[in-house]
Amino acid sequence: MSAAIEASGLGKRYGRTWALRDCSLTIPAGHVVGLVGPNGAGKTTLLSLAVGLATPTAGQVRVAGGRTAGSAAALDAVAFVAQEAALYRNLSVADMLRVGRSLNRRWDTGRAQSRLAELGVPLTKKVGALSGGQRSQVALTLALAKCPELLILDEPLAALDPVARHDFMSALLAAVSEDGVSVVFSSHVVAELERVCDYVVVVHGGRIQVSGEVEELVAxxxxxxxxxxxxxxxxxxxxxxxxxxxxxxxxxxxxxxxxxxxxxxxxxxxxGLEELLLAYMREPSASVLPGPKPAPDKQIAC
Missing domain, CATH: 3.30.70 (Alpha-Beta Plaits)
Known part of the structure; x- marks a missing residue:
């Protein structure tokens, strides 16, 4: 099976401070992957490197079946939704779809319009006038309209209320079921991961603590x-x-x-999964992880 994300010796340093280090990881395609860790663990740094928004200090990362992160081929195959979705508040939803169409070589306008209609999001309404849940659905629609092989989301649930979180994840899982897209998303909502994820990765202190299929890890x-x-x-x-x-x-x-x-x-x-993840998030253990212990450089929020 091809890999959604494959990192080898991956690291990112800002000055003398490491945000991520010695990251070697293979996430197989076809999964819904939860990336979890405390604040400053390195989650956003890892996703930024995978998307191509940052350049590695060490190692390399490939995405969507071996494409170099940030390359033209990878940009065509990967869609990204940041925590603060890049939406223009003064544009209408229809205008946002036109912007997306102009910025991407692969684009399905009909699918995007149909999806928003099903969700009850009016195309004529300005983005700034939408609810938080509706804006998140517009951002997800723009990402899915690219017809990606890999969808990466950084804290997509952070600003949403419980109902909007449920609706967002239901819509995401429906899209995964229809298109077979691989999904990697970071989240602090550990309790919801068991419902939506079949694969998890835990990051702590800029290092991968554990990763694998949910059932195998729990067992x-x-x-x-x-x-x-x-x-x-x-x-x-x-x-x-x-x-x-x-x-x-x-x-x-x-x-x-x-x-x-x-x-x-x-x-x-x-x-249970929640107790397991919280244990790894609280107490990174050298007895579990191979390789040298990290040097006493400061870690930064990422």
């Missing part, structure tokens, strides 16, 4: 509960993501494909 992590005095021995046996110890009992979230491998006297419990 491959377990909470082991047992006597604190034996916790060190367990942590040497399994990669530990989260370590919680009280005087008598320890709770270790470990990456272990076989829960039956728990030591005698220890119980194992399954874990």
């Amino acid at each position: 491959g992590h377990h909470v082991l509960t047992g006597p604190t005095e034996h916790a060190d021995a367990v942590s040497r046996r399994f990669p530990v993501v989260r370590d919680r110890r009280a005087f008598a009992q320890a709770h270790l979230l470990v990456r272990a494909p076989d829960p039956a491998a728990a030591p005698p006297g220890w119980q194992h419990h399954s874990i």
Whole structure:
């Protein structure tokens, strides 16, 4: 299967400060991918590099089946929706469609008009007079009208209320189902990822913490509960993501494909996606990740 995004040794530095480093990642095509991490983790930097809005300091990134990010071929195949959608508030929706048609070599005006009609977004209305949810739908429509192979969205839900978030994601999933487009979107709304994503990537401190298909990641992590005095021995046996110890009992979230491998006297419990993602977001663990630890440079918000 071709890759939606493939990064090798990818890094971005501003002066002496790294926003992203040592990023090697392959996201297979055909997935709805959630990119998650705390503020300043490197999510926007990774997406900007994939779209071609930024140039790598180190390594390389290819998109949509091996196209170099930012190349003419990649620009034709990739659509991008930023958190602050690039919409002209004084233009009508119809005028925005004409702008999109003039800026892209591939464009489906009929599909865009039909989609907005189904959503009840009037073409004659100025963008600035639309609700936040309607503006987000216009931005998504402009992206889909490019007929992309890969759709990248940076925090598309951040400014939307719960109803608008639900409507946006429903419309996005419908488009994915119809066109088979690969989707990568960053989000802080961890609770909603399980409903819409089948693949996740966690970024923390400018580095990839974990990535993979949702079902495989959830099945491959377990909470082991047992006597604190034996916790060190367990942590040497399994990669530990989260370590919680009280005087008598320890709770270790470990990456272990076989829960039956728990030591005698220890119980194992399954874990949900939200708890798993939050653990990686809170506690990046060198025991889980290969490679050297990051140097003590400052990380920047990105």
